[in-house]
Amino acid sequence: MTIATLTKPWEAMSYGFLDASAKRELRRKMLKAIAVPGCQMPYASREVPMARGWGTGGLQVTLTLLRPSSVVKVIDQGADDSVNAASIRSFLSKVSGARETWDTLEATIIQSRHRIPEERLRADQVLVLQVPNPEPLRPVEPNMSVARQMHADADYGRLWLILYEQIVRSGRVMQGAAYPSLVNGRHVMTPSPIPRWDVPKLHMAQHLTFLSAGREKRLYAVPPFTRVEPLVFSDVPFQVEDHAALTCHRSGLTGYFMNEIPQGGGGSQFELSDSNLGIKAIRQAEGAEARVGSTWYENGKMPQ
């Protein structure tokens, strides 16, 4: 063994920012996460030039996957142009040479906070969701050693209790985001703070999804064609947000997840949460060339 075999030529920076040992650890954990869908795998969560809680978990997964031929899309609450999304996207392309895009159809890796795009993801695409709190049991069990034992025992009764109490208090399930869902019939996961509208998009999907929490140092995955079933009572069916009849005031599209914009007079207007879908629809209406892919929801309904 010589010094030369133990060292390598000087580099200003590792390709894709993370050093080789960080990537190897993430790779090992990502493979285990795929092997046990929905089960939270601990990982080291290295320092990245961004504060914990701002998407560092998703960032590390994306950095591990990146190669020069990758095309990255980053969204924050559905929008490509928010500060957080734009900064992450520009960082990713700077450290890897990957191309940036706003178009869901073009992207190979989609890193997202709080939304899954409305256009269907293909089998060759990877969705990376940034997760603030990966533990679905935290509201009912703050001790994470006990929560781990509950996952081991598949002891999820108290999650139904939360839903039951919401129905008793409010007449309906109030859980708006991070709706607890049973993955592959075994582990309950929190599908990051995506709205209920997006949960059915994970069920038996074509694409691979990674969910990664940098601050909490855990990652989990939903492989393609995996059952993701929101927890429900047999007599209270799962319902998505009542947005099917809303129309976007800018693009004119109806039947997708909308942002509500309060107006001065007390009313409100709505606009598409998936901003790039809206942009493409407006371009099409103006006669410019813009390809809109098939969407998960058709006429405000998710086909079964």
Add this chain to the structure above:
Amino acid sequence: MSLLTTIPVPDAFEARTNATFEALMWALSRPGTVQDLPAPGRTGIAEALLDRECRVFCDDPALADRIATFGAALVPLPLADHCFLTLDAGLDRLAQVAVGSALYPDTGATIVAEAGFGTGQRLRLTGPGIETFADLVLGGIAPGFWALRAALCHYPTGFDLFLICGAQVIGLPRSTTIEVL
């Protein structure tokens, strides 16, 4: 992009390990599909995944020497988190492979083995990553292996399997149910 920044280019090591991981990731995500590795053999997989944080068992002395250069500790089979095994004989030691626990499913081992694709035993796979079912023909694996796997792997505990044939890989995660046809 400003003139002061340069576009980073991956070196050969980074490009190779990245492509190897991508093949392994899709192999495990879609059990039964054949993915292409950038280089033939098991060394590339060790290079992409293993370092000083890993404990490895390898029954091929030449490969074990190579893996030791990546920094992984060579340990007895029950302690290993990555096992490089031959599966065509000597199945009795398979019972020693770490399968993790319900508390820590991630401590189940990853097994990397050589196999022949396209000839031999016919298998039917169901589970995550497979829409309905997938049929697979595998050779070079002892006949009792699949029954032993079913007996040892009680989901979510179990071991994950990568089968290599030349520069091709098939992944069989513990979540896959395998029926011998």
